[in-house]
Amino acid sequence: MGELMFTLATNKVSDDIINLLASSFPMTVREIEKALKNNGKEYSYKYIFKCTQELAVTNILVKKGLKYELNRKYILHLKLFAGLAAKNYKLNQNVFTEAMNSEVLNVFSVEEQEQLRKELMKIVDKHIMQKLSEWYARYYDPEHNELKHILEVGKLKGKNVLELGFGTGRITFEIVKHAKHVTAIDKDVDYVSYCENMAKERKIKNLTLKAWDIKNLAALKGQYDVIISGWSGLHYSADIETLVKNLYGKLNKNGILIIIEAYTQSEYIQILNLVRKKETDYIMKKQKFLKEALFRKFGSCQEDLIPSYYGFPSFEKLEETFKIEMHYEEGIIWTEKDTKKLQNFLKKKNNPLRVDEPPLFFICHKTSTK
Numbered sequence: 535m536g537e538l539m540f541t542l543a544t545n546k547v548s549d550d551i552i553n554l555l556a557s558s559f560p561m562t563v564r565e566i567e568k569a570l571k572n573n574g575k576e577y578s579y580k581y582i583f584k585c586t587q588e589l590a591v592t593n594i595l596v597k598k599g600l601k602y603e604l605n606r607k608y609i610l611h612l613k614l615f616a617g618l619a620a621k622n623y624k625l626n627q628n629v630f631t632e633a634m635n636s637e638v639l640n641v642f643s644v645e646e647q648e649q650l651r652k653e654l655m656k657i658v659d660k661h662i663m664q665k666l667s668e669w670y671a672r673y674y675d676p677e678h679n680e681l682k683h684i685l686e687v688g689k690l691k692g693k694n695v696l697e698l699g700f701g702t703g704r705i706t707f708e709i710v711k712h713a714k715h716v717t718a719i720d721k722d723v724d725y726v727s728y729c730e731n732m733a734k735e736r737k738i739k740n741l742t743l744k745a746w747d748i749k750n751l752a753a754l755k756g757q758y759d760v761i762i763s764g765w766s767g768l769h770y771s772a773d774i775e776t777l778v779k780n781l782y783g784k785l786n787k788n789g790i791l792i793i794i795e796a797y798t799q800s801e802y803i804q805i806l807n808l809v810r811k812k813e814t815d816y817i818m819k820k821q822k823f824l825k826e827a828l829f830r831k832f833g834s835c836q837e838d839l840i841p842s843y844y845g846f847p848s849f850e851k852l853e854e855t856f857k858i859e860m861h862y863e864e865g866i867i868w869t870e871k872d873t874k875k876l877q878n879f880l881k882k883k884n885n886p887l888r889v890d891e892p893p894l895f896f897i898c899h900k901t902s903t904k
């Protein structure tokens with residue numbers, strides 16, 4: 535709560551007053567002034583008086599006689615509110631957003647409500663990114679078969695690489711260790727700032743991250759030796775011919791294109807299909823179009839199915855992964871019925887915490903400059 539309250543007050547002195555009263559008995563303004571001074575925070579009596587009055591008007595403090603104290607009812611409300619928000623964000627950002635519009639917020643001014651929503655969304659987004667990162671990076675491909683195949687096919691040493699749809703940087707932060715330079719694009723600005731922070735923390739110098747849509751590939755600067763697209767759904771592009779033409783155009787002579795997509799017959803997709811409208815035929819058709827377009831432009835297209843899987847540490851983590859996938863990728867809210875379906879499916883498996891998801895590689899070599 536301390537952290538939340540800290541963001542509520544509109545100025546530093548009010549923050550200090552709230553934090554002081556959160557851990558002490560009711561105080562007069564003079565006592566507040568003295569206690570703050572003892573804590574090394576010296577403000578004028580007049581200013582402390584003004585801030586205290588304001589906090590009382592907005593119901594954050596209550597006045598009893600000459601003394602002020604934190605409004606316990608209000609804090610309880612906030613606690614409930616934060617609890618509700620924290621419980622719900624995991625599954626459904628919309629529920630969280632609704633909670634943030636709840637009447638508890640009415641105790642704040644319009645500006646404060648706005649500030650609070652922003653702060654809370656920042657916390658939520660950070661947690662969601664961490665969840666996605668956990669899902670992709672921690673549980674998927676524990677034997678690194680996908681990465682090994684990328685390195686084997688792409689031979690990245692000394693090469694300029696372009697990565698499409700980098701997401702939480704699961705592939706990015708591995709390939710930078712091998713390539714000369716990686717330019718990575720994603721249309722989602724949240725992923726860009728998430729990975730920028732990671733790159734900064736890890737002091738990575740040979741990586742350029744850009745918020746950029748793949749459909750604007752032709753306008754992106756630079757030529758590349760290797761282009762890698764990891765699970766970014768290229769087959770869904772509205773104009774596959776133009777996309778393939780642009781991919782070809784961005785490659786240097788002898789360049790390599792590596793596209794990784796989902797294998798429609800995987801166990802992972804079988805589980806998704808328990809819950810959602812089955813789209814397997816549609817995805818297969820789209821992947822076939824992409825492959826044909828690659829054949830036409832590059833003259834050949836190698837297809838490799840590499841064994842890999844999700845290894846979950848518990849049923850809870852497994853279920854959470856599917857819930858997040860359903861919500862973020864498909865906009866479907868997970869219900870109790872879905873939990874039952876999942877449990878029934880897993881009962882029939884030898885190793886219920888291992889879910890097969892072999893990456894499907896399309897690999898093309900640019901041998902001419904047509």
Ligand SMILES: C[S@@+](CC[C@H](N)C(=O)[O-])C[C@H]1O[C@@H](n2cnc3c(N)ncnc32)[C@H](O)[C@@H]1O
Nearest residue numbers: 670699700701704720721722747748764765766
């Ligand atoms: C399933 S995630 C895969 C992330 C990462 N490559 C990995 O394998 O862990 C797909 C990513 O592609 C990005 N993406 C999808 N369509 C895109 C587009 N048209 N332009 C840029 N990025 C796109 C999404 O924002 C998302 O980050």
